[in-house]
Amino acid sequence: MEQVDIAVIGGGPAGLTAALYASRARAKTVVFEKGLPGGQIVTTDHVENYPGFPGGLAGAELGALMTKQAEEFGAVIRTFTEVESIVPADLDFTLRTTDGDEFLARAVIVATGAVPRKLGVPGEAEYTGRGVSWCATCDGAFFRDKVVAVIGGGDAAVEEALFLTKFASKVHIVHRRDELRATKCIQERAFANDKIEPQWSRVVREVRGDGSRVSSVLLESTKGEPDLDLPVDGVFIFVGVHPVSELVRTSVACDDAGYVRTDHDGRTDWPGIFAAGDVTDSELKQVITAAAKGASAAFEALRYVDQKTCGI
Numbered sequence: 001m002e003q004v005d006i007a008v009i010g011g012g013p014a015g016l017t018a019a020l021y022a023s024r025a026r027a028k029t030v031v032f033e034k035g036l037p038g039g040q041i042v043t044t045d046h047v048e049n050y051p052g053f054p055g056g057l058a059g060a061e062l063g064a065l066m067t068k069q070a071e072e073f074g075a076v077i078r079t080f081t082e083v084e085s086i087v088p089a090d091l092d093f094t095l096r097t098t099d100g101d102e103f104l105a106r107a108v109i110v111a112t113g114a115v116p117r118k119l120g121v122p123g124e125a126e127y128t129g130r131g132v133s134w135c136a137t138c139d140g141a142f143f144r145d146k147v148v149a150v151i152g153g154g155d156a157a158v159e160e161a162l163f164l165t166k167f168a169s170k171v172h173i174v175h176r177r178d179e180l181r182a183t184k185c186i187q188e189r190a191f192a193n194d195k196i197e198p199q200w201s202r203v204v205r206e207v208r209g210d211g212s213r214v215s216s217v218l219l220e221s222t223k224g225e226p227d228l229d230l231p232v233d234g235v236f237i238f239v240g241v242h243p244v245s246e247l248v249r250t251s252v253a254c255d256d257a258g259y260v261r262t263d264h265d266g267r268t269d270w271p272g273i274f275a276a277g278d279v280t281d282s283e284l285k286q287v288i289t290a291a292a293k294g295a296s297a298a299f300e301a302l303r304y305v306d307q308k309t310c311g312i
């Protein structure tokens with residue numbers, strides 16, 4: 001069985017930064033990534049708030065650069081490798097993948113991130129991939145000269161709505177409140193774009209279609225107005241995320257929403273298991289904070305491994 005010093009589970013910004021720090025400190029480091037590396041950020045066309053890149057860059061490019069930098073220091077990225085269990089093994093941990101392979105690690109950093117939340121309304125599952133999407137970068141081009149609705153009012157929703165104006169003839173932003181949550185400068189750009197039309201104080205009750213494609217969304221008013229059956233060809237959903245913490249949910253402390261509780265330095269309440277990024281209960285969920293927490297978790301994991309090794 002392969003023995004590593006530090007196993008990082010998840011190849012998003014948190015995991016890749018943890019791997020960069022750990023491998024640069026000469027620890028034998030492996031990142032397990034169930035898909036391709038980069039994490040959620042690869043689904044966005046443009047990241048303009050990660051320092052060092054004036055003018056911004058594509059999310060996929062940022063993910064690729066982070067991967068390259070971790071690999072330059074010797075981190076091994078095992079793509080399409082999903083970890084399904086972590087079991088204590090004497091002084092180490094045994095990680096088992098869904099392919100049945102096992103690895104021994106002295107310390108583990110859980111950086112499994114988050115996945116977009118669903119609306120949970122009729123029609124959403126039925127029309128996924130047939131008009132319903134969670135990725136404007138992936139699917140926006142299919143909606144050239146079409147009308148789409150973006151659901152949500154935060155940064156991701158409004159940024160993605162702006163991106164969709166490159167293709168769509170009209171982009172409705174459906175938000176349950178009468179003002180957006182997005183950062184002011186993003187809002188200003190949205191309101192200056194005449195393809196964007198807000199649908200204030202409305203929530204989606206149903207995604208409707210003709211059996212093969214989306215044809216409208218049924219919107220309920222949060223202010224007692226009559227329902228609105230809004231004709232659209234596509235629905236892009238950005239209503240937040242939920243943590244991918246199932247792997248450790250019964251073995252480390254998590255909050256009620258399932259976010260892993262960590263201390264300031266990324267320690268969980270299971271010695272040797274650290275966590276970083278969107279899977280944790282930290283407030284701001286962005287690339288910069290995921291990267292920063294990945295660095296802290298790696299620093300503490302390295303210290304933990306050193307202490308354990310010296311104690312043997």
Ligand SMILES: Cc1cc2nc3c(=O)[nH]c(=O)nc-3n(C[C@H](O)[C@H](O)[C@H](O)COP(=O)(O)OP(=O)(O)OC[C@H]3O[C@@H](n4cnc5c(N)ncnc54)[C@H](O)[C@@H]3O)c2cc1C
Binds near residue numbers: 011036049111156160
């Ligand atoms: C549409 C959109 C736009 C965004 N725009 C911005 C922006 O402009 N600026 C910004 O700063 N942030 C933005 N964000 C937020 C940012 O992408 C996240 O905060 C960041 O990616 C979190 O990084 P992470 O490493 O914690 O988790 P993630 O990026 O979620 O990565 C976790 C990785 O772990 C992998 N994984 C999960 N479970 C396992 C397992 N059991 N085994 C192996 N691998 C596993 C997943 O496949 C995934 O690749 C955006 C997010 C979205 C969805």
